[in-house]
Each structure stands twice: as structure tokens, then as C-alpha cells.
Amino acid sequence: MKIGTDIIQISRVDASLERFGDTFKSKFLNESEITLAKKTESIAGFWAAKEAIAKALGCGIGAELSFHDIHISKNEKGAPSFTLSSKAQRLHSINASSLSISHDGGFAIAVVAIT
Numbered sequence: 001m002k003i004g005t006d007i008i009q010i011s012r013v014d015a016s017l018e019r020f021g022d023t024f025k026s027k028f029l030n031e032s033e034i035t036l037a038k039k040t041e042s043i044a045g046f047w048a049a050k051e052a053i054a055k056a057l058g059c060g061i062g063a064e065l066s067f068h069d070i071h072i073s074k075n076e077k078g079a080p081s082f083t084l085s086s087k088a089q090r091l092h093s094i095n096a097s098s099l100s101i102s103h104d105g106g107f108a109i110a111v112v113a114i115t
Helices: 010-020 022-028 031-036 040-057 086-091
Strands: 002-009 070-074 080-084 097-104 107-114
Touching (some): 022 031, 040 107
Antiparallel strands (some): 070 080
């Protein structure tokens, strides 16, 4: 089992949104994620989730795994999960995973467990 975690100050995301607008979101979110994450807190949570996933996979965000290789979704009860692009899945075979995202007190945090 591999575990990854990340935390981000929501005000950093807010400042980037004010400065770069939708361009900032499209740098790390795909279209379905942009539709899903309407509030700044959610956008920050998705950032933290993608960073946590990259850490759990042991490669970070870069040539081996881009932000767009990770696709976050939510089930009917609002619980988050993720899938990898086919390229990333070939490099990082995942049997099972669990993702948790939370935000409070000006911070968003994500934790992922991968087997």
C-alpha cells in the first residue's frame, strides 16, 4: 500500500483564480472537473488530491504523470475517486484506491491510499 497527502492554503488558489481566471483552472483540471468544482475550496481540494496521488505513486507531477493524467470524479453521495489516463495506468498499475478530500480553516487537504 502507498499513501500520499497534500495540503494547500485556499487563499493561494483564490489569488491564482483572480490573477489568471479560467486559464488557471484549465492548467490542472479537465472539463468534467471544472464543472464539478465550482467553489474555490473544491478547486483547492482537487489540486491537493492530484498532488497527493502523484506523491503516492512516487513520481510527483511531471513528465511521467501530468495533472491531466489524473481524473477526479464523485459518486452519487459526493465521495471523491480518481482514475488515471491509459498512459499513466500502464506506468502505475493500481489495483484499488481510496481518496478523501476536505477543507476547513482556510486549507484544503487530500489523502489517498493506493494498492
